[in-house]
Amino acid sequence: MAKANEFVKEIADIHGDFPQWYTDVVLKTQLVDYGPVKGTMVMRPYGYALWENIQRELDGRFKATGHRNAYFPMLIPYSFLMKEAEHVEGFAPEVALVTHIGDNELPEKLVVRPTSETIIGHMYSKWIQSYRDLPLLINQWANVVRWEKTTRPFLRTSEFLWQEGHTVHATREEAEEETLRMLGVYEEFSRNVLAIPMFTGRKSEKEKFAGADATYSIEAMMLDGKSLQSGTSHYLGDNFAKAFDIRFLDKDGSHKYPYQSSWGVSTRLIGAVIMAHGDERGLKLPPYVAPVQAVIIPIAMHKAGVIEKAEEIAATLAKAGIRVELDKSDNSPGWKFNEYEMKGVPLRIEIGPRDIENGVATVSRRDKAGEKFTLPLNDLVSGIQNLLREVHESMYAAALAFRDSHVKTVKNMKELGDAVNDNCFALSMWCGDRGCEDKIKEEFQATSRNMPFDQSPVGDKCVCCGKKAKYKIYWGKAY
Amino acid sequence: MAKANEFVKEIADIHGDFPQWYTDVVLKTQLVDYGPVKGTMVMRPYGYALWENIQRELDGRFKATGHRNAYFPMLIPYSFLMKEAEHVEGFAPEVALVTHIGDNELPEKLVVRPTSETIIGHMYSKWIQSYRDLPLLINQWANVVRWEKTTRPFLRTSEFLWQEGHTVHATREEAEEETLRMLGVYEEFSRNVLAIPMFTGRKSEKEKFAGADATYSIEAMMLDGKSLQSGTSHYLGDNFAKAFDIRFLDKDGSHKYPYQSSWGVSTRLIGAVIMAHGDERGLKLPPYVAPVQAVIIPIAMHKAGVIEKAEEIAATLAKAGIRVELDKSDNSPGWKFNEYEMKGVPLRIEIGPRDIENGVATVSRRDKAGEKFTLPLNDLVSGIQNLLREVHESMYAAALAFRDSHVKTVKNMKELGDAVNDNCFALSMWCGDRGCEDKIKEEFQATSRNMPFDQSPVGDKCVCCGKKAKYKIYWGKAY
Numbered sequence: 008m009a010k011a012n013e014f015v016k017e018i019a020d021i022h023g024d025f026p027q028w029y030t031d032v033v034l035k036t037q038l039v040d041y042g043p044v045k046g047t048m049v050m051r052p053y054g055y056a057l058w059e060n061i062q063r064e065l066d067g068r069f070k071a072t073g074h075r076n077a078y079f080p081m082l083i084p085y086s087f088l089m090k091e092a093e094h095v096e097g098f099a100p101e102v103a104l105v106t107h108i109g110d111n112e113l114p115e116k117l118v119v120r121p122t123s124e125t126i127i128g129h130m131y132s133k134w135i136q137s138y139r140d141l142p143l144l145i146n147q148w149a150n151v152v153r154w155e156k157t158t159r160p161f162l163r164t165s166e167f168l169w170q171e172g173h174t175v176h177a178t179r180e181e182a183e184e185e186t187l188r189m190l191g192v193y194e195e196f197s198r199n200v201l202a203i204p205m206f207t208g209r210k211s212e213k214e215k216f217a218g219a220d221a222t223y224s225i226e227a228m229m230l231d232g233k234s235l236q237s238g239t240s241h242y243l244g245d246n247f248a249k250a251f252d253i254r255f256l257d258k259d260g261s262h263k264y265p266y267q268s269s270w271g272v273s274t275r276l277i278g279a280v281i282m283a284h285g286d287e288r289g290l291k292l293p294p295y296v297a298p299v300q301a302v303i304i305p306i307a308m309h310k311a312g313v314i315e316k317a318e319e320i321a322a323t324l325a326k327a328g329i330r331v332e333l334d335k336s337d338n339s340p341g342w343k344f345n346e347y348e349m350k351g352v353p354l355r356i357e358i359g360p361r362d363i364e365n366g367v368a369t370v371s372r373r374d375k376a377g378e379k380f381t382l383p384l385n386d387l388v389s390g391i392q393n394l395l396r397e398v399h400e401s402m403y404a405a406a407l408a409f410r411d412s413h414v415k416t417v418k419n420m421k422e423l424g425d426a427v428n429d430n431c432f433a434l435s436m437w438c439g440d441r442g443c444e445d446k447i448k449e450e451f452q453a454t455s456r457n458m459p460f461d462q463s464p465v466g467d468k469c470v471c472c473g474k475k476a477k478y479k480i481y482w483g484k485a486y
Numbered sequence: 487m488a489k490a491n492e493f494v495k496e497i498a499d500i501h502g503d504f505p506q507w508y509t510d511v512v513l514k515t516q517l518v519d520y521g522p523v524k525g526t527m528v529m530r531p532y533g534y535a536l537w538e539n540i541q542r543e544l545d546g547r548f549k550a551t552g553h554r555n556a557y558f559p560m561l562i563p564y565s566f567l568m569k570e571a572e573h574v575e576g577f578a579p580e581v582a583l584v585t586h587i588g589d590n591e592l593p594e595k596l597v598v599r600p601t602s603e604t605i606i607g608h609m610y611s612k613w614i615q616s617y618r619d620l621p622l623l624i625n626q627w628a629n630v631v632r633w634e635k636t637t638r639p640f641l642r643t644s645e646f647l648w649q650e651g652h653t654v655h656a657t658r659e660e661a662e663e664e665t666l667r668m669l670g671v672y673e674e675f676s677r678n679v680l681a682i683p684m685f686t687g688r689k690s691e692k693e694k695f696a697g698a699d700a701t702y703s704i705e706a707m708m709l710d711g712k713s714l715q716s717g718t719s720h721y722l723g724d725n726f727a728k729a730f731d732i733r734f735l736d737k738d739g740s741h742k743y744p745y746q747s748s749w750g751v752s753t754r755l756i757g758a759v760i761m762a763h764g765d766e767r768g769l770k771l772p773p774y775v776a777p778v779q780a781v782i783i784p785i786a787m788h789k790a791g792v793i794e795k796a797e798e799i800a801a802t803l804a805k806a807g808i809r810v811e812l813d814k815s816d817n818s819p820g821w822k823f824n825e826y827e828m829k830g831v832p833l834r835i836e837i838g839p840r841d842i843e844n845g846v847a848t849v850s851r852r853d854k855a856g857e858k859f860t861l862p863l864n865d866l867v868s869g870i871q872n873l874l875r876e877v878h879e880s881m882y883a884a885a886l887a888f889r890d891s892h893v894k895t896v897k898n899m900k901e902l903g904d905a906v907n908d909n910c911f912a913l914s915m916w917c918g919d920r921g922c923e924d925k926i927k928e929e930f931q932a933t934s935r936n937m938p939f940d941q942s943p944v945g946d947k948c949v950c951c952g953k954k955a956k957y958k959i960y961w962g963k964a965y
Contacts, residue, residue, distance in 0.1 A: 075531035
């Protein structure tokens with residue numbers, strides 16, 4: 008008899024060595040590979056298909072909220088970066104610089120965009136003349152480069168793919184409203200598509216975007232209790248408008264600086280999906296972004312009619328818009344079971360002679376190991392669609408329960424340290440001073456995550472210095 | 487009375503100054519703007535929407551032929567470029583080089599990809615072990631950078647967007663078949679989606695891709711009689727396999743180098759659309775890629791019920807998947823007519839009190855100026871869908887007729903010169919020698935376009951040297 012684990016590709020124990028588990032999973036499921044240049048990644052077809060599904064879902068939401076896509080040049084004059092003081096300080100050390108074309112030195116070095124506020128600000132100053140041109144609501148899908156010392160596939164890579172929205176508004180209120188609207192889009196998308204509950208709130212001054220007046224984030228809790236900042240939405244005030252001289256003639260006949268927002272999510276979301284949902288068997292992909300939603304595995308496939316039936320079912324499901332794959336390879340069913348479990352495919356459909364005889368398919372859910380049940384073949388499409396919805400809901404509920412059981416309200420430094428060392432977020436009051444943030448980081452390697460919109464107090468003193476508290480805030484170790 | 491041209495934004499005469507007409511049209515319809523770095527372009531929302539439609543149509547065709555998308559790093563070690571001798575010669579002078587991160591010099595300079603054969607070859611050598619891994623059929627949507635001296639929006643820009651397919655096959659025959667299959671996909675797409683007839687055929691040795699054994703192209707004729715190479719498909723032989731040590735264990739137990747193809751089209755296709763179809767009024771966009779397929783213009787729009795009816799129609803058409811825009815702005819109908827004609831919107835739908843009374847909409851086709859007809863409101867969706875199909879067919883027929891009337895079969899250099907100076911392609915026999923190609927370029931600024939698959943001879947002597955001819959080939963001035 009073959010042992011069960013004969014079939015299992017080796018992946019590290021998720022409970023014993025989470026970082027190694029992550030590395031094993033992303034490489035062995037062929038989501039990604041390392042590029043030849045340090046810190047770069049190759050998104051292989053399985054990983055890129057996940058990104059395509061994320062893109063499609065987000066893009067529809069951006070368009071439904073009135074945004075249009077555009078594309079701005081990747082190479083930005085170095086002088087642009089210098090125009091906004093905080094921005095240059097934040098990005099200058101990690102930008103890749105193009106200095107030569109072939110053997111010829113360029114008159115001005117160029118920055119490979121780390122983000123596009125500057126070049127977009129420059130173009131907006133040409134395009135915006137009057138209040139009639141506002142609001143201007145543009146999004147860009149693009150690659151960006153930020154040279155990082157420590158890198159990990161999806162989480163932090165020298166080059167990554169993302170979208171960046173850049174909007175311009177006549178008033179401060181409209182720009183703030185847009186900033187929060189898009190944060191809301193990210194939260195809703197994470198919940199309804201990725202099955203990840205997000206902590207939404209405002210970042211501290213220390214953690215905000217270089218050049219913003221305020222940064223808001225969605226923060227996801229990973230299975231090791233660490234936080235992954237998964238997306239940000241910035242209220243830029245008129246900082247870039249002033250730096251790039253964007254002005255408009257308002258209805259009252261005067262020229263004014265408009266107010267801006269910018270917001271982005273990246274291929275980092277794939278890291279969030281992996282680390283919010285995986286288990287000891289590998290990936291567990293949420294159905295609405297899974298590249299393969301259901302895999303069909305023929306049983307006793309050389310028996311008459313099995314392959315034909317499997318192909319018929321695959322065609323029926325595909326026609327209904329279900330992303331289905333039929334594995335007709337010579338590998339054993341056991342090998343296939345393990346392979347698609349590791350790859351996180353939400354549903355497995357077995358079809359063998361007995362199933363055909365009974366007019367059913369045998370179905371297993373990736374999120375509920377060991378359970379098998381049957382669905383009638385004559386109503387398979389709606390059966391599978393219902394199951395995909397159930398898998399999504401159950402994965403969301405599990406992530407929510409995990410998260411809720413890993414947040415501790417803390418009153419002092421001892422409790423804060425215990426919480427973050429016990430793989431939890433700590434929720435506390437805070438005086439708002441940078442000094443306390445720095446001290447918490449130094450002592451516990453934990454950083455402020457964000458300040459929730461619900462600021463109902465859990466005390467009145469700062470968790471660190473004991474002085475009068477201003478904010479309620481989450482702390483955690485983070486990627 | 488207002489003069490007709492009161493409404494017209496100034497664009498140069500298409501017959502008098504075609505290059506200026508092109509520049510006016512791309513800027514004034516807001517397809518594009520110039521970026522701050524010489525040779526770069528900003529694709530504005532109207533232009534980018536055109537690209538999104540092109541992408542969606544092509545991507546579906548790539549997936550239907552078994553390809554999957556992936557994403558490879560943009561920054562490539564300089565040493566990779568050096569591994570394929572012809573490749574480095576072709577690309578080294580025009581590559582952008584990243585030499586520094588912030589203030590720190592990199593140990594090895596990096597190339598911003600001008601194309602990805604090298605880095606993909608490097609990864610394929612890791613991924614391919616056995617014949618079971620073949621064929622490997624991958625496509626990438628990406629930006630690339632090639633520094634060009636003379637640039638024009640869409641036609642030749644320092645950075646552009648494209649797709650690049652990279653496939654690997656066990657045999658020469660399969661790789662050649664793939665090369666021609668994808669050329670066929672490009673031709674079919676151009677015909678059925680862009681309404682552009684393409685000359686398909688093989689490029690000369692002089693004009694082929696740096697590193698390929700053979701390059702095939704689709705060539706479109708622009709309205710000034712020049713050719714625009716609009717896409718290429720390369721049979722790479724085992725050149726890159728040898729340079730990057732890609733080997734596989736074949737069924738017979740021996741290790742072999744596989745054979746490769748690569749193929750790409752870019753944002754240049756937008757230039758093809760503009761210059762194959764425009765007229766003195768501006769753009770004329772083919773319906774299946776037009777960002778707006780039908781614009782609704784309310785007439786006497788402050789009369790009761792007009793706006794409501796226009797909105798109802800817009801919703802009905804949008805629901806049926808027609809890309810429709812309703813212009814409710816305060817601009818006059820006359821201004822709007824001219825604006826959307828310039829922007830090339832295929833259909834204009836006027837809706838006023840009299841139309842509503844008669845239960846019809848008044849419709850005009852962009853490709854047939856002056857004609858107006860009515861469609862019943864109760865069957866507007868199918869009426870519009872039929873018209874979009876008719877506009878497509880009529881635009882294709884017009885482009886084909888123009889092209890056919892601008893090709894001359896020539897026997898000698900005098901006839902060849904007359905043809906290309908008369909805004910035509912010249913079709914001739916050719917000995918195959920580079921010397922004759924160079925001479926034709928020097929005398930007439932015309933280049934070889936491609937050698938059609940139908941090689942039935944139109945003579946037996948080379949058009950230039952008079953020696954025995956080997957090939958039938960098209961010549962033309964080109965972008």
